[in-house]
Amino acid sequence: MFTTQTGLEAEREQGPPARDATGPSELQRLRARGPIRGLLPMLGPAFVACIAYVDPGNFATNIAGGADYGYLLVWVIVVANLMAMLIQNLTAKIGIATGRNLPELCREHFPRPVTWGLWVQAELIAMATDLAEFIGAAIALNLLFGVPLFVSGLITSVVAFAILAAQSRGYRRFEAIIFGFVAIILAGFLYDTLRIGFDASGAAAGFIPSFQGTDSVLLAAGILGATVMPHVIYLHSSLTQKRIPLRDDADRRLMLRFNRIDVTIAMTIAGLVNLSMLLIAASLFHDSGTDVDSIEKAHQGFSNLVGPGAALAFALALLASGLASSSVGTQAGQVVMQGFITRTIPVFLRRAITMAPALVVLAIGLDPTRSLVISQVILSFGIPFALVPVVVLTRRRDIMGPLVNRRITTVVASIVAGVIVVLNLFLLSQTFFG
16 A cells, blocks of 8 residues: 555656766756746746645635725735745755755654654644645535535545546646646636725725734634645645756756746735735625625625626636645645655545545535634644744755855744744634633
């Protein structure tokens, strides 16, 4: 049952055929194609990672934030997206600089008990992630076709298995599928934003940091958990570690430049989608006093207040988000297990195991939207356990070589990690003692 590599990992491990060391490197040959044709092969890893930043958990938390508090939490989405850019740049740099992914480096440089502890919490976080993604797709199928939620969950599992099959045919094919889903999500919310509009002055005021009571802090943590995703902190380093053979430090620096472009484009798209979710909910539901406490009610609100076209765009975006992010989550789970404990299981078996909690939630009739929001709060507690190792490892020259963090980068990343830890401790105290 246990294996040492997936087909995707084996392809990335082998890479393209070796070239003459005296001639131009693979990266130089790609770069010689021109500014566009030379750039396109470099893009992809960040787009796979960014799908996790627009997963169904974001739908639940962002819509709840806009409906309940209007434009108040706009600044949370902006800050979270800036954090995501920094984090994904650092994690991608790990793969470029070392040829290893984050879990592998943790296994090599941390004590064994720490490594196993990180692996256990990463698996639990992966289940919380999968809960949101799987339930979101099931809700979308229910909204689009009226299929009961549990049956929708079973259909989602079949489609997810089909998407996973693309991994065996190469990472570029898989990346193309994920990019297609990102395009659907972006198009859906662009359409709804243009149809609905929003109050520009109110949105601008939302850039000023503020809260309105403990509940708004809890929801802000959910938005943070839905935006900065622990499992893609692990995954992104794997996506860049063997993508293109890098011959020397000059190649690595050049690849890092392209990686920054990749991350900037992908995370900007994800940030715009998240921001549009909250702006639409604030304009449509908060300003009209409409009670929206579930994704289903949000869909109904789109239909009643705007029209069936807006509701259809919303549901299609939700479906694309759930299907794509569930596949990315499974891929991240493989990286986590292989890296931390040098074991993998077949991706289809992992998919079956991680989808089980979601099917249980659907079968026993728990509120799916509430389950989505809670899953995002759980995710926010897993961020420090992924982020702190990133900061610790990328500041070490013996690991990163010439791509080691600058001092200012380490300081900013440490502040980000500190803010997240403090916020989570506050939420923990409010949950149990507040």
